[in-house]
Amino acid sequence: MSDQLVHTPSGIAASRPAPKIGEREGNRLPGVPMFLLGFVLLVAGVLQIVLSAKTHTSAFLFTGIGSAIVGAVLFAGLVMVAPGQARVLQVLGRYTGTIRSDGLQWVNPIATKTPVSTRIRNHETAVLKVNDADGNPVEIAAVVVWQVSDTAQAVFEVDNFVDFVQVQTETAVRHIATSYAYDNHGETGLSLRENADEITERLSAEVAARVTSAGVNVIESRITHLAYAPEIAHAMLQRQQASAMVAARQRIVEGAVGMVELALDRLAEHDVVDLDEERKAAMVSNLLVVLCGDRSTQPVVNAGSLYH
DSSP: OOEEEEEOTTSOEEEEEOOSOOOOBOOOEEHHHHHHHHHHHHHHHHHHHHHHHHHTOHHHHHHHHHHHHHHHHHHHTEEEEOTTEEEEEEETTEEEEEEOOOEEEEOOTTSEEEEEEOSOEEEEOOOEEEEOTTSOEEEEEEEEEEEESOHHHHHHTSSOHHHHHHHHHHHHHHHHHHHSBSOOTTOSSOBTTTOHHHHHHHHHHHHHHHHGGGTEEEEEEEEEEEEEOHHHHHHHHHHHHHHHHHHHHHHHHHHHHHHHHHHHHHHHHHTOOOOOHHHHHHHHHHHHHHHHOSSOOOOOOOOSOTTO
């Protein structure tokens, strides 16, 4: 048996055993005709046994017992398959196929019929506390939508495919959280907070790579909870507020400078007043104070000249 390399989105290749078995369709017959045949044989066998008791004829007795046994064997091979469910057949320890057709089916009477749900399922991880790429403790949780695609691998390749999906999902969430920073603070690169779509795509790819040996198909994954750990949440909130304030001030200053330039150009264009360099500097200073200040300005009436 050879091993296969599973490549995760982070570039790390994990060696995993190649699947030894794959799903195939099991042998079956329509269940309703076999049910009717078994019912007829069972009733005929009972009637023959009763008739043999009355007539004391051993031929009727043996025939009746044989018919009843065959009818019981036919009943033992009946299996009901519900929509969204499959039956994995195993005869004397050997996998013989999977029945996915819903309704009443008839299979080998001595086969074990293990039910496997093929419905779409959700798994939501608990809130995990991990360190991001910058070493900051963060809390993260995710939900994964998955479905069994290969029933044979789900039953025979892993011990319990439901537990396997849960453990591998939490492992992938931890790995993704430690591979990226919560916030890149204006730097280049992906971050958990600002690049949610890209991160969830990589999370889906990593979970799919981890659970493929269990015959599971990952449909979608989403991060449902993402926050700094309580011990650093207040400090990080102050940092975000400071960054937002600096960015807002930068926009205000840029807008104020543009308005001052526009005012000087309009005054010069319409020849409203002739300003020398000192008067322009005073005007620029006053306009910037008015436009950039976070409080209302109080006008001061100058009864003299600009210089006194």
